[in-house]
Amino acid sequence: MAVLTCTLCGNQYPSDRLQTVCPEDGRPLRVDLDLGPGSMLKEALRDREPTMWRYREALPSCDPISLGEGFTPLHHAPRLGSRWYVKDEGVNPTASFKARGMSAAVSMAKHLGATKLAVPSAGNAGGALAAYAAKAGLEAHVFMPADTPRACIVEAMTHGADVRLIDGLINDCAAEIGKLKDAEGWFDMSTLKEPYRAEGKKTMGYELAEQMDWRLPDVVIYPTGGGTGLVGMEKAFDEMERMDWIGPERPRMVAVQAVGCAPIVTAFEKGERFADLFPNAHTAASGLRVPRAVGDFIMLDFIRATHGTALTVTDEEMIAAAREIARTTGIFAAPEGGATLAAARRLQSQGWLKEDDVVVLFNTGSGVKYLEALSA
Amino acid sequence: MAVLTCTLCGNQYPSDRLQTVCPEDGRPLRVDLDLGPGSMLKEALRDREPTMWRYREALPSCDPISLGEGFTPLHHAPRLGSRWYVKDEGVNPTASFKARGMSAAVSMAKHLGATKLAVPSAGNAGGALAAYAAKAGLEAHVFMPADTPRACIVEAMTHGADVRLIDGLINDCAAEIGKLKDAEGWFDMSTLKEPYRAEGKKTMGYELAEQMDWRLPDVVIYPTGGGTGLVGMEKAFDEMERMDWIGPERPRMVAVQAVGCAPIVTAFEKGERFADLFPNAHTAASGLRVPRAVGDFIMLDFIRATHGTALTVTDEEMIAAAREIARTTGIFAAPEGGATLAAARRLQSQGWLKEDDVVVLFNTGSGVKYLEALSA
Structure with a gap:
């Protein structure tokens, strides 16, 4: 049975009952699984359903409540960048990751x-x-x-x-x-205040590896609100390495936030491990309007460990970029997805992204939910 | 190379150039493929992508422009009916079939x-x-x-x-x-005025068979506007029989239309093969607001050949039923999807649907596109 470990203090708790956060410090609990070589075989995936539950040995042991989520397409987007890809989470049930x-x-x-x-x-x-x-x-x-x-x-x-x-x-x-x-x-069920939303989100990391034939990209650009996706992907990469599915290499992880709500970027720039509440948060990308994230230090540690970075874009930039994705790839991107393209353009112009970098942009949801922002 | 055959007069046309409808009678052209036992192997599907292009030998020979469409989930919905299923087309790219x-x-x-x-x-x-x-x-x-x-x-x-x-x-x-x-x-690109939209739609029939382990359901309930889905499924069933994937049995096919726009139901009830233009068409299910369908006789022949039926439901019934689907299955159904449940309830109360019938309801799109209708 899995053990729940506090991501900050390391205290451990049993997983056979409902748990929230660490009672000692209020920080997220991580689901520690006993995974090693042979725990799950890549070859077995061939016969698995095209949902996130194909990685079932790494997911909670229970009857899945499933609507067909996950195993979303990873689209090559050559009109955006020669080796750029978009992971389209908008085709999930409920139209988002x-x-x-x-x-x-x-x-x-x-x-x-x-x-x-x-x-x-x-x-x-x-x-x-x-x-x-x-x-x-x-x-x-x-x-x-x-x-x-x-x-x-x-x-x-x-x-x-x-x-x-x-x-x-x-x-x-x-x-x-x-x-x-x-x-x-x-x-x-707040994000990272119970242990299992991150477990679901981590499957984005498993899929990246499987869909890229077990070679991770050079750079992952991720729109960051609560940040559970980043927390989940870090865990997925570590689990896959323990199972000998991938090596120790990691993508440089990039967190994108809105100018109007950028607690993680602010902490990153200041060299801090914990983020302050961001005052007067505002952005049309509703998923990025998260002024405080309980998993702040996990994200910031991960970004720094992978030599990644964190940056902001304006609402105007992200909406223009969402339109560019829609017009060039056929993906109806959310403003959050647009934010990743706007960030990629900036990093490209600064030389931080290299010409031959394999880059994955995460479009975390469908633009169909954002008619107000996209028709403004 | 495929030949294009007029669905009404049987004249044939080459498929190596753009074609529209039969110049003789203005009716749809069908893509006749040379499929037989061995043309495509069920076993090969194991290694295919989870999109409609997994049936590529039966699809147009060209570079697919794909966003990951098809291979949508078929959900068992026991809270609707013990052997009832919902095919959820709302998780396609662009949120519909x-x-x-x-x-x-x-x-x-x-x-x-x-x-x-x-x-x-x-x-x-x-x-x-x-x-x-x-x-x-x-x-x-x-x-x-x-x-x-x-x-x-x-x-x-x-x-x-x-x-x-x-x-x-x-x-x-x-x-x-x-x-x-x-x-x-x-x-x-009007539906059935070029030959290939129906070819894409037919993959719903292939998926039904594959997802039900090559036994078709007893009844398929389909919301019918232009009717390309019915036309496509008839063709899929015939092609699969020619390839020895299924036998000669067919589901009883049910067409559902709105009270405010019911050309096919009207023709069905009158015993006619061609449908008149339906006057003053109106319904909140925008996909059913199709007062004239060029493939009318193909649908009507198919419904009758399978001992199916055609019936109308009101907008109030379909929206209430869409809510029932959303509350009991987690699928955010479009009004068109709701129409299939409302029709099923009617057919159940009339004894037309039997207790042990395996029934598939087609939710052709996501409710997220119908905020006006669903929040009224």
Whole structure:
């Protein structure tokens, strides 16, 4: 059975019951699996379903609540850059990468006996929780800022979730849940405040390796809100190395944030390991409007260890770049996806990206959820 | 090389150049492939990509313009019916089944030298053409009714298409294209007015068989606008039988239309083979707002040959049923998908559907494109 280890202090906790964060320091728990050579065979993947559950030996041991999430296409995008690729997470169920985390986390929450799930969401996570909870037959309580893209609100409501719109940001939504959850008997599904959303997200790292024939790219550019994708990919790369699927090389990991909400970039530039709350957070990329991330030090350590970097782009740059992706690749990119292209262009002009670098841009969701931003 | 055969008069035309409809009678051309036992091996599918192009021997011979369309999940939905399934086309690129047809048709249009593509669309087809044309580097001209769901309009514009909103219905849009296309040099991508959209759509039939372990369901319930999906599935079943993949059994095919736009149901009930233009067409399911279908007789013959049926549901029924799908399966169904559940409930109460029938409902697109209808 897996052990849960605090990512900061290293304390360990059992995985046979619902767990949240480390009671000592409030930091995320990591699911430590006993993986080594032979735990899972690359060859076995040939007969597996085209979803993230094809990596089942590395995922929670439970009945999957699945809507077909993961194993999304990795498109070569030669009109953007000769060796550039876009990982299109917009074709997931619920139209974003949030499906991966919620599939894993709802599966485990149900397995361990939770019946009422709550989440604060900047948009896509709320829709995803609502969908997976509906399939699981569990209650979903979704708290979103009142100005969240309408598609996410309608989606969550249509799936039967209890949707509450808050006059504030995602951390204000989290605070509301904090006030209510004990009295209501809700289990808090906030990103990195339970251990399994990161387990779902890590499958993006497994897929990158499988889809690139077990050679990781030189650079991964990732739009960073809560950062669970970065945290998950670090773990995936380490697990694959332990299973002898890949060597010790890692891509240079790049975190992109919005000028209007850049806590991780600010900490990176200051050389700090923990990020301060970013004041007056605002950006049209709702998934990037996350002023504080509990996994800050995990991301910052990972970026530095891989000789990566962190940078901001403006809303105008990310929306223009989302349009460029849509016009040149056929992928209807979210503003968050556009942010990765805008960042890549900057890094290219600075010489940080080399001509022959194999670069993967993560389009974390579909532009169809962002009509307000994209039709402005 | 495939031969193109008129579905009504049987005249044949070469497939080495761009073709539209039969010049004799204006009816659709069918792509006749020389398929027999051994043309394509079921066993080969094991190593194929999880897209519709896994059936490549049965698809157009050209470089595929692909965004990862097809091989969508077939979800068991026991909370709807014990042996009921939902085929979720909403997780395709561009969030609908239209991706399949446009992937095949844009691939062939480019292969045969077209550079400017035009389509009249009730919504999803326009977004899909815009996306695939963008990937192919071709021009897209999309004509949609002015009250098309906004998501489809923004999607097509974001992909760089020339979008024109018409005060009328899809047949009025088609008439506009008819007036302009020769002078502008546009190739008309209207459904069943070129031969390859149906070839893409037929892969839904191949997938049904593969995903059900080569036993077709007893009943398929399909929301019917232009009807290319029905036309395509009939062809897929015949091709698979010729290859010895399946036997002569066929599902009873059910066409569902809206009360406000039901040309096929009307013709079915009158015992006619051709459908009249349906007057004053209106329904919130934009994909069903197709008052005249050039493939009417192909659908009607197929429904009758399989002892199927055709029926209407109201907009209120389909939207309530879409919500029921969303709340019980986690699939964010379009109103068209809801229509299939509403029809199934009716057929169940009438005893037409038997307790032990294996039933497949086609959710042809994602509800995320229908915020106006679903939040009303």
